[in-house]
Each structure stands twice: as structure tokens, then as C-alpha cells.
Amino acid sequence: MKLVTVEEMIAVEREANALGLTYERMMENAGHGLAHVVHQEYQHLTEQGVIGLVGSGNNGGDTLVALEHLIRLGWKTAAYIVRSRPDDDPLIVRFKKTGGKLYWANDDPELHKLRKLLEEYRLVLDGILGTGIHLPLKPELASFLQKFKDILSAYQNVHVIAVDCPSGVDCESGHVAQECIVAELTVTMAAYKQGLLMFPAYNYVGKLRLVGIGLEELVPVPLEWQMIQRFVPDMRWAVSVLPSRPLDAHKGSFGTALIVAGSVSYTGAAWLAGQAAYRVGAGLVTMAVPQPLYSVLAGNFPEATWLPLPEERGAISGGAAPLIHNNLQRVTAMLVGPGFGLQDSTARFLSHLVNYEGLKSEVYLPPLVIDADGLKLLTNIPDWHKYLPASSVLTPHPGEMSVLTGYSVAEIQQNRLRIAEEFAHRWGHIVVLKGAFTVIASPESSTAVIPVASPALARAGTGDVLAGIIVGLRAQGVEAFDAAVAGAYIHAMAGLAVDESIGNPAAVMAGDLLNGLVQVLKRS
Numbered sequence: 001m002k003l004v005t006v007e008e009m010i011a012v013e014r015e016a017n018a019l020g021l022t023y024e025r026m027m028e029n030a031g032h033g034l035a036h037v038v039h040q041e042y043q044h045l046t047e048q049g050v051i052g053l054v055g056s057g058n059n060g061g062d063t064l065v066a067l068e069h070l071i072r073l074g075w076k077t078a079a080y081i082v083r084s085r086p087d088d089d090p091l092i093v094r095f096k097k098t099g100g101k102l103y104w105a106n107d108d109p110e111l112h113k114l115r116k117l118l119e120e121y122r123l124v125l126d127g128i129l130g131t132g133i134h135l136p137l138k139p140e141l142a143s144f145l146q147k148f149k150d151i152l153s154a155y156q157n158v159h160v161i162a163v164d165c166p167s168g169v170d171c172e173s174g175h176v177a178q179e180c181i182v183a184e185l186t187v188t189m190a191a192y193k194q195g196l197l198m199f200p201a202y203n204y205v206g207k208l209r210l211v212g213i214g215l216e217e218l219v220p221v222p223l224e225w226q227m228i229q230r231f232v233p234d235m236r237w238a239v240s241v242l243p244s245r246p247l248d249a250h251k252g253s254f255g256t257a258l259i260v261a262g263s264v265s266y267t268g269a270a271w272l273a274g275q276a277a278y279r280v281g282a283g284l285v286t287m288a289v290p291q292p293l294y295s296v297l298a299g300n301f302p303e304a305t306w307l308p309l310p311e312e313r314g315a316i317s318g319g320a321a322p323l324i325h326n327n328l329q330r331v332t333a334m335l336v337g338p339g340f341g342l343q344d345s346t347a348r349f350l351s352h353l354v355n356y357e358g359l360k361s362e363v364y365l366p367p368l369v370i371d372a373d374g375l376k377l378l379t380n381i382p383d384w385h386k387y388l389p390a391s392s393v394l395t396p397h398p399g400e401m402s403v404l405t406g407y408s409v410a411e412i413q414q415n416r417l418r419i420a421e422e423f424a425h426r427w428g429h430i431v432v433l434k435g436a437f438t439v440i441a442s443p444e445s446s447t448a449v450i451p452v453a454s455p456a457l458a459r460a461g462t463g464d465v466l467a468g469i470i471v472g473l474r475a476q477g478v479e480a481f482d483a484a485v486a487g488a489y490i491h492a493m494a495g496l497a498v499d500e501s502i503g504n505p506a507a508v509m510a511g512d513l514l515n516g517l518v519q520v521l522k523r524s
Contacts, residue, residue, distance in 0.1 A: 001210055002191040003230040003449055006131050006172045009191060015222040016215060026213040027058060030164075030189045031065020033211025034125075037187050038066065038161060039073050042123055045159070049076035050123035053148075055130070056083035059163045062189070063127030064091040066163075071098045078121060080114055081105060082128050082144060105144065115151050124160045126181050129167035131193055137168060137177050145179035152181075162186040165196060166204045174198025182206070189213050192232050194417065197437045197449055208451065230417070230447045238489045239524045241482040242473075243281065254283030255332035255475035258307075258366070259468070260324060260353075262289040262297075262339040263346070264314030269339025269372065269464045271297055272510055274304055276468025277335070279517045280490070282475045286331070288324060290316050315341045318348030325353075325363050333367045333474035337374020338464040347377045354387040367474045368392040371467035375400045385427035391443075391480035395432040395467050421447055430484050432470070434463060438488045442481040450485075452492035456499035461510025466491045469517070493520045 004012070017023050038050065052067045054060040060083065067077045068091075078101040085092060096102055103113055118124075129141070136142070145168060152158060160183045165171050168180030171193035184206045188196065190213045195201050215225055243254065257277040262270035270289050277285045287304045289297065290311035298306055307327055310317040328334075336353065340346050355363045368389050370378065375396050378384040398409045405412070405423055412419050416439050424431040424441035433439040436453035469491055473483035494516030499505045501519075502512065 001232045001234060002225070002228045003194055003197070003232050003447075004191040004228055005194055008224065008228055009131065009193065011224045012190070012215070012222055012228075013213075015224045016213075016218060019218055019220075019222060021214050021218050023058075027061045028065055029212060029214040030062045032069050033189070033213075034062055034066040034163060034187050035069035035073065037185075037209050037211060038070060038123070038125070039075070041185060042159065045122050046073075046075050048122035049078070049120060050125060051078045051080055051117055051121040052125040053128050053167075054079050054081045054083075054085065055128040055167075056085055057130050057132075059127040059130040060085065061091055063125050063163050064095050066125060067100055068095050068098050071100055076121070077101070078103060078117060080117065083141075111144075111147050111151060114148070118151065118155055118158060122158055124158060125163055126160055126167050126183060127163040130164055131171040133168075133170065135168075135170050135175055135177055137179060142177065142179045145177070145181060149179065149181060159184050162205070164189050165193060166201075169195060169201045169204060171195040171201075174201040176200050176204055180204050185209065187211055190215060191228070192449075192451070194230075194449075197232070197451055199436065199453075202437075202453060229445045230449065232451050233448055233485055233489045235489070235493065235520075235524060238486040241478055241486045242524070243476045243478060245281070251283035252330075254281055255477060256284040256286060256330050257282040257468075257471045257475035258286045258288060258324075258328070258331040258334040259338075259471070260288040260309075260316075260334060260336045261464075262293045263316070263341040263343070264290070264292055265341055266339030267293055267296055268461060268510075271301060272461050272464040272514075273335055273338045273371075273468035273471070274301060275514050276465045276517065277472035277475065278303060279514055280469045280472035280487070280521075282472040284330075285472075286327075288327075290314060312345040313343065315343040315346045316349045318345045318352065320349050321352035328364075328366060331366045332477070333369065333471050334365065335369045335371065335467055335471035337371040337377075338467055340373035340377065342373055342376060346373075347380045350374060350377045351381055354381065354384070356381045356384075356387050365389045367480065369395065369467055369471045369474060371395045372400070372463060376403050379403060385429060388429060390428070391430060393430040393432060393470055393474070393480055393484050394427070395434060395463065395470065395484075397434045397463060401433055417441075417447065417449070421445070430480050432466075432484050432488060434466070434488075438492065440481070440484045440488055444481075446481060448485040448488075450488050450492050452496065454492070454495050454499060454505060456505035456508040457492065457495040458505075459508060459510055462491075462495070462513060465494075465510055465513045465517075490517065490520055
């Protein structure tokens with residue numbers, strides 16, 4: 001499911017039209033898809049009816065097609081023309097012939113008719129404005145939307161479904177007009193528009209569904225469509241990259257994840273990461289932790305094997321790297337960094353681990369995931385990205401990304417896609433920029449955005465779980481980018497699952513995500 005800019009979507013539709021998928025056909029497909037989703041989601045309200053707020057553009061056309069199709073599915077429908085369309089508009093003629101009721105905003109300056117219609121119809125299709133708008137809105141439109149919002153506030157049981165996007169959302173930047181209508185459901189066409197997965201727009205989108213416009217019918221597929229490398233994964237995609245588990249498998253079939261983590265100040269980080277690596281399917285998890293943590297954790301984690309490390313003041317000692325190097329024979333992926341702390345001894349350890357100072361001439365590290373303080377400590381190594389194995393996975397939150405790049409957190413949050421892609425290309429590694437709508441960017445230009453923003457994940461330790469999931473997938477042989485995307489998606493779904501089962505995101509703790517992970521994999 002592709003993620004597009006407004007300009008990209010316009011270019012795709014233009015090329016599709018030239019290849020024979022006409023704009024009219026695309027509109028028919030979009031409208032039928034919209035009607036199907038509405039019928040599927042709200043079939044219990046068929047008798048209460050649906051009214052479409054119809055604009056002058058393609059969104060209005062999609063809405064009219066959907067209303068006509070809903071009539072055939074047994075719905076009572078009405079169309080309220082907000083922005084002028086010609087009286088002989090074929091879509092209006094068809095709608096009237098099918099039995100739909102038609103009203104015009106020009107004949108209703110105080111919206112009295114619209115107010116009365118809302119007493120009869122319980123669903124509203126918002127097809128007024130589409131993806132090509134620029135803010136601020138024209139005064140006439142802004143006035144209508146504000147009046148409609150005021151009217152809606154008096155009705156508690158009206159369901160608003162946005163057509164492609166809520167009217168008043170800038171689908172490029174995610175900015176929103178103050179008059180924007182809040183949707184319960186947004187049915188977007190062909191691809192996710194990038195602004196819909198940004199704030200503040202996402203606060204207006206509600207549940208997000210995608211319907212096709214017929215691009216899959218075209219042979220050849222439009223080149224503009226093929227060139228789009230950004231996408232939004234779903235569970236079907238995530239499951240497709242998970243390793244198969246044959247009946248004759250043994251623990252070696254699913255790899256060994258080495259978790260190099262922890263300090264006395266952050267004991268739980270290592271445990272969370274190791275548990276997550278096991279829960280996502282790694283055959284063996286080995287925990288390399290400072291010696292004091294071994295005595296604390298080992299009794300509570302009997303499934304793991306252990307590599308106690310020399311320590312200095314409760315953190316990994318600068319001389320611990322050879323012990324790691326000498327125990328890599330069966331390791332198929334390694335996670336470094338959760339709970340490290342920022343002591344000088346651990347900085348020296350990381351420098352020696354990646355062989356920056358050439359202490360051992362032939363050190364071949366396994367596929368690598370670096371998280372948390374491990375990322376901050378990398379900045380002590382000049383040209384650090386050159387010393388990591390190819391396609392290492394880096395999992396910064398915005399604060400860590402700020403340390404790595406020099407950009408402020410505010411700049412990163414305002415330009416998450418661009419900055420993640422820029423540095424994935426510059427460093428030559430996978431960047432997982434965590435947060436609401438986690439961005440996963442690869443050096444080869446593929447980018448994924450996780451369509452989840454949840455306060456259930458805004459808790460210390462959830463990043464350790466994510467890092468453990470990714471290294472667990474890497475240990476099983478999943479390619480770096482696929483492991484990062486699938487890991488981030490499964491992690492997000494686990495957060496939603498736990499939020500639902502507990503009932504309040506404030507009560508979700510990082511350890512709860514391990515049970516959420518089990519629930520998500522069970523459903524897959």
C-alpha cells in the first residue's frame with residue numbers, strides 16, 4: 001500500500017488516463033469502493049440513510065457514484081451540493097434517475113435544510129474538498145464548514161465518513177484548517193497520502209481505509225506508480241516476511257540472537273529485549289550483560305544462555321570487546337545498546353567492538369541492530385557508519401536522532417520522512433526513526449511508515465522491546481529492511497492490542513507488549 005505525495009498521485013492518475021484508465025473510470029472504481037466500505041462498516045444503519053456533501057471536484061464525483069451504488073444496496077440517500085456542479089452533470093443525472101434526493105447549498109444560505117436533513121440521515125459522506133487544497137481556505141468554504149461543524153455539535157449520533165481526506169486537511173503537509181470536519185472514518189483512494197499520517201491531520205482522520213481506483217487493471221503498470229518507493233505495511237505484508245517454521249525444525253533453524261545490553265542503572269532493558277527476541281521466534285537468545293546483571297536476571301530468564309561481561313562501576317568494561325569477538329561463532333544477529341548508559345568505559349567497549357582502532361584485524365560482526373545509548377556512543381567514533389556491517393539497523397527515537405545528526409528534535413519531528421531517508425542514504429544503513437508513525441528508511445530508497453500513533457507506546461522500555469523484535473527477526477535470516485519494517489509493525493500492533501485489553505493506554509507498561517506480541521502473532 002503505497003504512500004504518496006499529492007504531486008505523485010496527480011502524476012499517476014495522469015499517466016493512467018493516458019494508458020486507457022480514464023479519469024471517469026477511476027472515479028467509478030473509487031465510488032464503488034467507497035460504497036462497499038460504507039455498506040460493510042455501517043450496514044446496520046441502512047434504514048437511517050446517508051447524505052453526501054458534494055464538492056465540485058473529483059471527491060464530489062466519487063461521492064455521487066458512491067451514493068448511487070448505495071441506493072442499489074438498499075440505502076436511503078441524499079446529495080447536498082455544496083460547490084457548484086452543472087445541472088446536466090452526468091453523475092447528478094444518474095443519481096436522480098436512481099432515486100436519490102438532491103439539494104443545493106445555494107438554495108439554503110442559512111443551512112436550515114441541511115440541519116433538517118441531519119435529523120433524518122445518520123451518515124454523512126464528506127466529499128467537499130479533496131487532496132489538492134491549499135490553506136487557508138477561501139472564506140466562503142471556511143464559513144460553510146464552520147457552520148456545518150456547529151450544526152454537527154448538536155447531534156451525537158451522526159457518523160462522518162471522509163472521502164479521500166477530511167475537508168480542510170492539507171494532504172501534503174498534514175496541516176489542518178480550523179474549520180476542518182472531523183471524520184470517524186476516512187476512505188482514501190489508491191494510496192495513502194502522506195499528510196494523513198502526520199499531525200495534526202491524523203487527529204481528524206479517524207479510522208483509515210484504502211480502496212483502489214483500478215490501477216491494478218493496467219498493463220503495463222504506470223511507470224510513475226512503479227517509481228513510488230514509500231509504502232504503508234499491513235499485517236498481510238508483515239506475515240509474508242516472517243520465516244516459515246517447518247515441523248522438522250530445531251533451535252538452530254531459527255538462529256541465535258546475541259543481546260549486548262544493560263548496566264546497573266538500566267537492568268530491565270536487557271531482559272525486555274531478550275524476551276522480545278525469543279517471543280518473535282529466535283531459536284536461541286544469548287545475553288551478554290555486565291557481571292552484576294547476570295546474578296539479578298539469570299534466575300528470571302531461564303530460557304537464555306549467558307555471557308557475563310567484565311564491568312566498571314556497573315557498566316560494560318572497555319576491555320569486554322574480545323569476549324564478544326570470541327563468542328560470535330553461532331551468532332546470526334546481534335543487538336547492541338539497550339540500557340548501556342553513557343560511561344566512558346562503555347564508549348571504549350563499543351569502539352573496540354566495531355574494531356575502530358583495529359585491535360583485531362579480522363573481526364567479522366554478524367548482522368547488527370544498534371539501539372538507545374549505543375547510538376549516542378557511536379558519535380564518539382569518527383565516521384562510525386563505515387565500521388558497521390552492511391545494512392545494520394539503527395533504531396533512534398527523535399532525541400537520539402538529534403545526537404546522531406545535529407538536527408534539533410523539532411526539526412526532525414517536522415521532517416521525519418526526509419531526514420530518515422537522507423541519513424539512511426548517507427550512512428548506508430537502515431534507519432528506524434521511532435515515534436508516532438515510525439519511519440523505516442533504507443539506503444536503497446525504500447521507505448515504510450507504520451500507520452500507528454498510540455500513547456500506549458509512549459513508555460520507557462518499549463523501544464527495548466522493538467529492538468529485541470528486530471534482532472530476533474534478523475537472527476532468523478529476515479533481510480534487514482524487512483525485519484525492521486515487520487518488527488516495527490508487529491510492535492505497533494502489540495501496543496494497540498494491549499491498549500485494547502487493558503482498557504487505558506496510561507496503564508500499559510513495556511513488559512505488557514510481550515503479551516501483546518503473542519496476541520498479534522496468534523492472529524496472524
